[in-house]
Amino acid sequence: xxxxxxxxxxxxxxxxxxxxxxxxxxxxxxxxxxxxxxxxxxxxxxxxxxxxxxxxxxxxxxxxxxxxxxxxxxxxxxxxxxxxxxxxxxxxxxxxxxxxxxxxxxxxxxxxxxxxxxxxxxxxxxxxxxxxxxxxxxxxxxxxxxxxxxxxxxxxxxxx
Numbered sequence: 001x002x003x004x005x006x007x008x009x010x011x012x013x014x015x016x017x018x019x020x021x022x023x024x025x026x027x028x029x030x031x032x033x034x035x036x037x038x039x040x041x042x043x044x045x046x047x048x049x050x051x052x053x054x055x056x057x058x059x060x061x062x063x064x065x066x067x068x069x070x071x072x073x074x075x076x077x078x079x080x081x082x083x084x085x086x087x088x089x090x091x092x093x094x095x096x097x098x099x100x101x102x103x104x105x106x107x108x109x110x111x112x113x114x115x116x117x118x119x120x121x122x123x124x125x126x127x128x129x130x131x132x133x134x135x136x137x138x139x140x141x142x143x144x145x146x147x148x149x150x151x152x153x154x155x156x157x158x159x160x
Contacts, residue, residue, distance in 0.1 A: 002029055002152050003047035007036040007054045007064040012090035012122055012134035016144045017053045020088065023145030024152035031152060036068035041075040049084035049155045050111065051148065056091040056098035069105050081110035084160040086151055088118040088144055092130060095119035114160045118147050 002024055008014035017033055024031040034043055036054065044050070054065040061069075087102055089095040099117045120140045124130045154160045 001047050002031045002049050002051065002148075002155055003034055003039075003043060004031065004051045004053065004148070005034045005036055005039050005068065006052075007062050007068070008090070009055055009057070009062065010130075010132060010134045012120065012136055013053050013055045013088075015134070015136050015141060016088050016090060016120060017051075019141040019144035020051055020053065020148030020151075023148030023150075026149065027152035027156040029152050029156045031148070036065045039068055039072065041072045044072055044076055045079060047083070049114075049151055049160065051086050051088065051151055052102055052106075053088040053144075054090070054098065054102075056089050056095050059094070059097035060101045061098050065102075073105065073108065076109060083109075083111055084114040084151065084155065085111040086113065086115040086118070086147055088120065088147060090120050090122060090134070090136075092122055092124035095121065112160065114154060115147060115150055118143055120144075 006017035021033050089098045
């Protein structure tokens with residue numbers, strides 16, 4: 001099973017997660033869209049691979065995504081080694097801070113990155129645009145569909 005664990009504040013990361021799930025749907029492997037705030041260690045243990053999707057807030061992971069890792073990190077320590085992961089970050093103008101924080105966290109789980117980070121920039125850089133609901137362009141959603149397809153096909157083939 002591919003677990004797409006996501007959190008969204010303004011709709012961008014949710015649209016990215018849904019697009020990734022659409023792309024993954026063609027493979028024989030099961031795909032689960034899991035809201036970060038509801039994901040349990042048991043959900044993670046059932047997954048063969050992970051796609052983590054969230055926005056960047058204040059240069060790091062959102063509080064809800066961080067809370068997922070805080071809640072699940074120690075119960076899963078030593079139990080997920082070698083499983084595949086990829087990530088997608090929705091950001092206004094950067095994204096690298098959230099990506100770096102996510103990579104540091106999953107290093108402890110010994111997950112294996114199988115695709116380059118996908119950072120989608122919305123251009124939001126002022127309070128009104130940062131807080132506004134987001135609609136992503138087709139090309140950004142296509143990148144997420146391709147990422148979901150890559151993960152599900154790779155898991156199905158046993159490539160990772």
